[in-house]
Amino acid sequence: MTQVQLNSVRKQFGDFVAIENLDLYISSGELVALLGPSGCGKTTTLRMISGLERPSDGAILFDGRDVSEQSVQDRNVGMVFQRYALFPHMTVEKNVAFGPSVRGESRTEIARRLDEILEVVQLTPFRDRFPAQLSGGQMQRVAVARTLITKPSVLMMDEPLANLDTKLRLEMRRFIRDLQKRFGITTIFVTHDQIEAMELADRVAVIFDGRLAQFDTPERLYRCPRSLDVADFMGATNIYPGKLLSRSRVETALGEIDCPHQNDRSVGDSVHVLLRAEALDMNTGPSASEPPGLRGRIKTRDFFGASVMYRVVCNDREIDVTENARRMLEVGDDVWLQIAPEHVWLLSR
Amino acid sequence: MTARERRVRILQLLQLMPILSVLVVLFGGALVMALLQSLGFAPWFGINTFPDLSYFGSLWGSRTFWVSLWLTLYYATVSTLLALVFGTTLALALIKVFPGKRLYKYLYKLPLMIPYTVGIALAVIMLGNGGMLSRVAAFAGMIDDPGQFPQLLKTHYGWGIIAVYVWKQTPFITLAVYAVLLGIGRETEEAAAILGARRGAIFFRVTLPQILPGIVSSTLICFAFNIGAFEAPFILGGGFPDTLPVVAWRYFNDADYTLQLQGMATVVSIGIVAGMILFAYLWVYRRYERRMGRH
Ligand SMILES: Nc1ncnc2c1ncn2[C@@H]1O[C@H](COP(=O)(O)OP(=O)(O)OP(=O)(O)O)[C@@H](O)[C@H]1O
Ligand SMILES: [Mg+2]
Numbered sequence: 001m002t003q004v005q006l007n008s009v010r011k012q013f014g015d016f017v018a019i020e021n022l023d024l025y026i027s028s029g030e031l032v033a034l035l036g037p038s039g040c041g042k043t044t045t046l047r048m049i050s051g052l053e054r055p056s057d058g059a060i061l062f063d064g065r066d067v068s069e070q071s072v073q074d075r076n077v078g079m080v081f082q083r084y085a086l087f088p089h090m091t092v093e094k095n096v097a098f099g100p101s102v103r104g105e106s107r108t109e110i111a112r113r114l115d116e117i118l119e120v121v122q123l124t125p126f127r128d129r130f131p132a133q134l135s136g137g138q139m140q141r142v143a144v145a146r147t148l149i150t151k152p153s154v155l156m157m158d159e160p161l162a163n164l165d166t167k168l169r170l171e172m173r174r175f176i177r178d179l180q181k182r183f184g185i186t187t188i189f190v191t192h193d194q195i196e197a198m199e200l201a202d203r204v205a206v207i208f209d210g211r212l213a214q215f216d217t218p219e220r221l222y223r224c225p226r227s228l229d230v231a232d233f234m235g236a237t238n239i240y241p242g243k244l245l246s247r248s249r250v251e252t253a254l255g256e257i258d259c260p261h262q263n264d265r266s267v268g269d270s271v272h273v274l275l276r277a278e279a280l281d282m283n284t285g286p287s288a289s290e291p292p293g294l295r296g297r298i299k300t301r302d303f304f305g306a307s308v309m310y311r312v313v314c315n316d317r318e319i320d321v322t323e324n325a326r327r328m329l330e331v332g333d334d335v336w337l338q339i340a341p342e343h344v345w346l347l348s349r
Numbered sequence: 350m351t352a353r354e355r356r357v358r359i360l361q362l363l364q365l366m367p368i369l370s371v372l373v374v375l376f377g378g379a380l381v382m383a384l385l386q387s388l389g390f391a392p393w394f395g396i397n398t399f400p401d402l403s404y405f406g407s408l409w410g411s412r413t414f415w416v417s418l419w420l421t422l423y424y425a426t427v428s429t430l431l432a433l434v435f436g437t438t439l440a441l442a443l444i445k446v447f448p449g450k451r452l453y454k455y456l457y458k459l460p461l462m463i464p465y466t467v468g469i470a471l472a473v474i475m476l477g478n479g480g481m482l483s484r485v486a487a488f489a490g491m492i493d494d495p496g497q498f499p500q501l502l503k504t505h506y507g508w509g510i511i512a513v514y515v516w517k518q519t520p521f522i523t524l525a526v527y528a529v530l531l532g533i534g535r536e537t538e539e540a541a542a543i544l545g546a547r548r549g550a551i552f553f554r555v556t557l558p559q560i561l562p563g564i565v566s567s568t569l570i571c572f573a574f575n576i577g578a579f580e581a582p583f584i585l586g587g588g589f590p591d592t593l594p595v596v597a598w599r600y601f602n603d604a605d606y607t608l609q610l611q612g613m614a615t616v617v618s619i620g621i622v623a624g625m626i627l628f629a630y631l632w633v634y635r636r637y638e639r640r641m642g643r644h
Contacts, residue, residue: 052539072542079543085536089558089641099544102554130641150544 001028002062002153002186004049009058011044011210018044019210022058026203029184031177033191033201037233041210042190043082046156049188051075062153078152078185082159084143086131092142093118093127099150113149120179121145137168141175148183155180157189161196173200194234198222206230223276224345231274231347237320238275241349244268250346254314255294259344272347277309277322279343283336284329293336294319301331312337380620387613394606404614413590418622421592424507424582425575428514429568435515436522437564441556443523444530461520468513469584476501476509502585509585514575522567529563530556558641565634569627576623593619 004026011019019041026032034042047053049060051072059066067075087095096117100110118124121141131139140160147155160176161169177200180187191197197204198218205215214226225231231239242252248261252273265271286292296314308328310321312335321337329335385391389401408414439457443450460468475481483498492498502509533556541555582592591599593615600612 050543052543072539073545073547076545077543079540081536081540083536085540087537087541087555098541098546098554102541102544102546102550146540146544 001184003028004154004186005061007059009048009055009060011048012056017210022212024205026186028186031180031187031200031202033189033197033204034207035191035194035197035204036207037192040207042207043158046158046190050077050079050156076153078147078150078155080143080147080157080160084139086139086142088131091128091130092123095142096146096149099146117145117149136163137172140172155185155187159190206233228272228347236274238277240273242271242273244271253317257344258341259346260341262346270349272349274345274347275339276343277320279339280321281338282321282323286336287338293338295336298329298331298333298335383613383616386610387617391610396607404610408614416590417593417596420505421576424510424592425572428511428575429572431515432518432522432571433568435519437526439523440526440530443527457523458520460517465517465580468517469581472509472513472585476512503587505587510581513581518571525563525567526560529560533559573623573627577619
């Protein structure tokens with residue numbers, strides 16, 4: 001188990017800055033996702049941690065020890081490549097045994113560990129096949145097994161699920177999480193799918209344009225994004241400019257809304273108000289108790305099976321509301337929206 | 350076979366006709382003629398003792414034929430191997446990033462466009478006694494006089510011949526291997542490094558097996574050419590006994606035109622030897638491929 005630390009790491013390709021001042025502290029045994037749009041520097045970060053790429057500046061520490069000068073071979077990390085990078089001329093068995101074999105382990109030891117790991121990834125029946133004779137999910141499990149057999153102190157996976165179909169992806173997500181729990185390896189994986197990041201990771205590092213935007217638990221990232229960009233990337237749609245009327249009430253174009261008490265903001269501050277679509281309650285009449293809520297009319301309805309998304313027009317502004325599909329309201333219905341103050345999140349403007 | 354299948358088959362044969370006729374006339378026809386002549390069928394010279402094995406008999410029965418065969422194979426093999434080592438090394442270097450790479454990528458291909466004869470002339474200018482190298486060595490004080498420079502050309506060691514072949518064929522092999530290297534990408538090598546493999550292990554266990562198809566096809570072409578090549582051993586070789594293509598040429602060029610049949614027997618012998626070697630090479634490679642799971 002290894003704790004990984006990046007201290008103001010910077011990477012430049014020619015004049016192009018791919019990573020700018022990245023600080024990251026990953027605890028031992030943690031499962032961390034690097035999340036960000038294409039080209040933001042996720043792969044570059046993994047390549048620097050693995051030693052394939054050398055940072056232009058800053059330091060990378062394993063358990064507090066600087067590994068910047070250590071070669072790839074000596075870092076004892078594991079990497080599952082985006083396109084698996086299996087050795088096409090070797091059988092599954094040879095692919096998996098490659099690591100221990102080049103490290104000079106004894107034949108009996110290799111054979112023992114090979115049997116064990118093939119059992120874990122459920123590939124024993126395929127051990128004599130070549131990569132070209134495997135399905136995407138099987139190839140991926142070979143790539144994982146090939147890495148795990150070397151007992152890496154840090155496991156890295158570059159978009160491990162990107163090439164798989166939906167069903168296989170769910171299966172592999174569970175598989176990866178079980179594996180990580182079982183071996184307790186510090187794991188860093190890259191994705192640009194925020195659902196995947198939230199489902200799998202203990203903590204998520206959101207990267208935009210080579211800069212760390214936020215590093216937090218999935219829940220905090222979703223509920224309390226630190227910037228508009230993060231909120232947007234996490235799929236928030238209901239964001240409105242507003243002004244604080246008091247420390248716990250904010251005025252927006254939709255109407256006045258109660259918010260959590262703002263200790264470090266003062267009355268009159270300009271803010272963005274973030275209302276999560278699933279945190280809004282929709283009533284078909286004004287609430288009997290005070291206050292009545294925001295009045296609106298349903299403009300469109302999208303049915304997703306388990307849930308329904310309505311687009312409601314309130315004071316000429318559109319607002320998305322998601323409900324589970326136990327009832328169906330009709331387009332054109334008048335509705336009253338309410339939101340509990342604890343589900344309102346404010347961002348500085 | 351149904352009527353429909355038969356129609357399709359006939360159509361396919363018709364479409365193949367042009368290429369088949371070219372093959373038959375150019376290669377098949379020439380080959381058959383060479384074989385017939387070497388077996389004593391040449392009525393246009395007033396000779397017809399077909400079938401007559403005496404031409405092969407006298408050829409294979411002489412010791413010099415075997416020396417010539419050995420020299421032919423030796424020049425061909427050594428230069429192919431050297432070109433392979435240089436070409437592969439160069440290709441491996443070319444996929445790395447280094448300053449001046451673009452210029453270099455253009456430069457290394459130059460020998461491909463320059464004819465062999467120019468290469469031979471270059472070898473004479475550079476490597477001969479009284480050539481550039483000997484003068485430079487004398488100038489540097491390594492030898493007293495250019496004449497003392499070790500004899501590189503016109504010996505049976507064939508340094509000159511080998512130098513010309515290697516000079517011409519290294520870029521060819523580089524080109525072939527480089528293309529394959531670009532195709533396989535760097536990822537498997539990087540994966541191997543992360544798994545703990547050092548440079549040697551990465552090359553021999555990961556890179557080499559993947560570039561082998563490129564190596565086999567390019568060395569095959571070079572070797573086949575080297576066995577049949579004539580100018581370089583003729584000009585730069587060590588004289589009697591010559592390589593087989595030169596021997597054949599001498600027979601063809603002899604005032605006694607009946608020796609043409611002996612020349613044909615030589616040509617057919619070259620064909621047989623080259624064919625056997627190339628087939629053996631391909632057979633071994635196919636077995637290896639099958640072991641690697643490729644079909
Ligand atoms: N070797 C290189 N030379 C020059 N630029 C590079 C190199 N490698 C990466 N880059 C640039 O650095 C930036 C970050 O690349 P990186 O591969 O880390 O992106 P990513 O976040 O993994 O994207 P994706 O999700 O598309 O895989 C990109 O703009 C890319 O063009
Ligand atoms: Mg990437």
